[in-house]
Amino acid sequence: EEMERMLNEYLEFASHQKSEKTELIDLNFIIKDLVKKYEGKQINLFLEENPEINIRPNSIKRCLINLIDNALAYGQKAQIFTKKMMNDMIILIDDDGPGIPKSEHQNVLKPFYRIDKSRGQNKLGVGLGLSIANDIIRSHGGNISLEKSPLNGLRVKVSLPFSSFY
Numbered sequence: 163e164e165m166e167r168m169l170n171e172y173l174e175f176a177s178h179q180k181s182e183k184t185e186l187i188d189l190n191f192i193i194k195d196l197v198k199k200y201e202g203k204q205i206n207l208f209l210e211e212n213p214e215i216n217i218r219p220n221s222i223k224r225c226l227i228n229l230i231d232n233a234l235a236y237g238q239k240a241q242i243f244t245k246k247m248m249n250d251m252i253i254l255i256d257d258d259g260p261g262i263p264k265s266e267h268q269n270v271l272k273p274f275y276r277i278d279k280s281r282g283q284n285k286l287g288v289g290l291g292l293s294i295a296n297d298i299i300r301s302h303g304g305n306i307s308l309e310k311s312p313l314n315g316l317r318v319k320v321s322l323p324f325s326s327f328y
Contacts, residue, residue, distance in 0.1 A: 185217070185219055194207070205242065206241045256317045
């Protein structure tokens with residue numbers, strides 16, 4: 163039953179990803195709209211003024227929901243930053259949870275991988291959240307990296323290149 167649920171979730175993601183068209187969107191608008199869903203949760207936003215970028219908005223929303231859900235599942239508070247660099251738009255999502263050991267950073271981006279089966283028993287996830295987020299960002303020409311958060315949890319750094327959108 164669990165395997166069927168995992169496969170269905172991944173197949174749904176894959177089929178939707180192929181059909182969505184890109185649009186010129188303000189990334190801050192997407193983030194602010196998503197955060198409304200988390201009313202009562204401690205999320206602080208630090209958003210720079212951003213140019214609009216050409217993205218597949220529903221895919222980016224799904225990516226950010228996966229990342230924010232993880233931050234709040236393992237931590238009590240989250241911080242989201244956007245920062246415009248020379249060639250990239252950077253999104254940082256920090257939490258104050260237990261973090262992920264550096265030796266596991268690449269593994270957790272793989273489909274169906276879970277660090278510690280017992281750690282996630284009370285979670286509904288199946289080890290696809292970070293993998294799907296990574297696939298979405300890579301399909302936009304970007305990348306995801308994991309670091310230790312200034313809040314002592316996990317920092318997820320998303321880089322979306324401007325050059326690939328023009």
